[in-house]
Amino acid sequence: MTDDSSKNTSAGQAMWGGRFSAKPADLMQAINVSIGFDRRLASQDLAGSKAHAAMLAAVGAISSEDEAQIQHGLSTIEAEMAAGTFPFRDEYEDIHMNVEARLAELIGEPSGRLHTARSRNDQVALDFRLWVREACDRTELQLKALQRALIAKAEAHADTLMPGFTHLQPAQPVTFGHHLMAYVEMFGRDAARFADARTRMNESPLGAAALAGSPFPIDRHQTAAALGFDRPTANSLDSVASRDFALEALAAASIAATHLSRLAEEIVLWMTPQFGFIKLSDAFTTGSSIMPQKKNPDAAELARAKVGRVLAGFTSLTVVMKGLPLTYSKDMQEDKVPTFEAFDSLELALLAMAGMVADLEPNREKMAAAAGSGYSTATDLADWLVRELGLPFRQAHHLTGAAVKRAEQLGVDLPELSLVELKALDPRITDGVYSVLTPAASAASRQSYGGTAPDQVRNQIARWKEILS
Numbered sequence: 001m002t003d004d005s006s007k008n009t010s011a012g013q014a015m016w017g018g019r020f021s022a023k024p025a026d027l028m029q030a031i032n033v034s035i036g037f038d039r040r041l042a043s044q045d046l047a048g049s050k051a052h053a054a055m056l057a058a059v060g061a062i063s064s065e066d067e068a069q070i071q072h073g074l075s076t077i078e079a080e081m082a083a084g085t086f087p088f089r090d091e092y093e094d095i096h097m098n099v100e101a102r103l104a105e106l107i108g109e110p111s112g113r114l115h116t117a118r119s120r121n122d123q124v125a126l127d128f129r130l131w132v133r134e135a136c137d138r139t140e141l142q143l144k145a146l147q148r149a150l151i152a153k154a155e156a157h158a159d160t161l162m163p164g165f166t167h168l169q170p171a172q173p174v175t176f177g178h179h180l181m182a183y184v185e186m187f188g189r190d191a192a193r194f195a196d197a198r199t200r201m202n203e204s205p206l207g208a209a210a211l212a213g214s215p216f217p218i219d220r221h222q223t224a225a226a227l228g229f230d231r232p233t234a235n236s237l238d239s240v241a242s243r244d245f246a247l248e249a250l251a252a253a254s255i256a257a258t259h260l261s262r263l264a265e266e267i268v269l270w271m272t273p274q275f276g277f278i279k280l281s282d283a284f285t286t287g288s289s290i291m292p293q294k295k296n297p298d299a300a301e302l303a304r305a306k307v308g309r310v311l312a313g314f315t316s317l318t319v320v321m322k323g324l325p326l327t328y329s330k331d332m333q334e335d336k337v338p339t340f341e342a343f344d345s346l347e348l349a350l351l352a353m354a355g356m357v358a359d360l361e362p363n364r365e366k367m368a369a370a371a372g373s374g375y376s377t378a379t380d381l382a383d384w385l386v387r388e389l390g391l392p393f394r395q396a397h398h399l400t401g402a403a404v405k406r407a408e409q410l411g412v413d414l415p416e417l418s419l420v421e422l423k424a425l426d427p428r429i430t431d432g433v434y435s436v437l438t439p440a441a442s443a444a445s446r447q448s449y450g451g452t453a454p455d456q457v458r459n460q461i462a463r464w465k466e467i468l469s
Helices: 026-032 035-058 064-083 095-107 109-113 120-156 176-201 220-226 236-241 244-271 298-321 330-359 364-371 378-389 393-410 419-425 431-436 439-445 454-468
Strands: 161-166 169-175
Touching: 035 064, 035 095, 035 120, 035 220, 035 330, 064 095, 064 109, 095 109, 095 120, 120 176, 120 236, 120 244, 120 330, 120 454, 161 176, 161 364, 161 439, 169 176, 169 364, 169 439, 176 244, 176 454, 244 298, 244 330, 298 330, 364 439, 378 393, 378 431, 378 439, 393 419, 431 439
Parallel strands: none
Antiparallel strands: 161 169
16 A cells, blocks of 8 residues: 555556556565455445545535446445455555456446545555454454353352462462452453544544645545544544554553453463363363373463464554654555454454353362462451451461461461460450351451452442443
């Protein structure tokens, strides 16, 4: 895609060839051609051209007869593309020139009027913005589908105990439902980032032409409205020079992919015999070519790896744009492949993750046993000493540390430490302390807003169901 605001010529000639007396070298053609990847913009290009033609006729820049022929030709091309019969050709470089050349073959001379008051610079800016906008919409829907899968699993396991970790060491008991709802929050922010980016990008660059606007009496508000934009862009230079709408979408994609990777990593860990927290069916696992006992969580591993492709897309486009003077440079042809690949990777990972979440089944017994390991109710003992004995927390913390040390010496867990041993640390301790030392009691006690108590988890589930409805 290159700078071009010239009139169309007959099919078979370079659309910009009037200034040149020789064709490009084969190597130049090879590096210049983009139809191999920008054909993905075909539907957006046709939509933009239809809106542009309708506007040109409305303002009297072309006749209604010419517009009718152009619209008929564009609809024919649309049908050819749907049927897979459209003749994509490298000699026309990009999707814009392929469409324009085919339109000339179909309707002849009126096709040349379509490019009135338009450049490939604002044309590609429009097409790419439309594509990214649609990608944001799709991704937001896929994120919400994943949230619904997480909510359904969380609701079924709002009181299923598991260890909560810090530093990947057992910290305090939580519920599996609470753990899953943490990801609902993360993916909710991801969906909001895409929606926010969409709002900012929803301005139409069509009509900015090459860089300076158009001398024709065009109506940019008409084309903007026809294409679902809130308004036209306000500066013609910015319209063709900027790709921050794609960068913002890729930044949101990178954060979402990072969240996916974290959940995927936990699925991988939970699947190991050492954890044994969950099982995945054959639908989301694979075997080994040499070890018949293996059941590998490959879908989770691949989702975890996709963050590399997504982040690479963001980094690639950032590097492309970082040193470009205003306005358009051919460097910007390199904006599409990394963006396409990033969203392809993210969308596949989101679909796979939603499937895995729905598929996985937790091992309640293994989780519950792990929830009580590592003296995970030590904080509950310290809190009991503060509440019941009136100790300052730092003193209670020190006394609890001594209780843990004594339990380690005896090879028992805190609930198994005798009242005699506890009274040796502070004679005011009563047998009431045992009511807070089980993992279930610990989790149930966390009744603060957003806490892991099953009632609180169910409250958050109800809140998110309402949000997503």
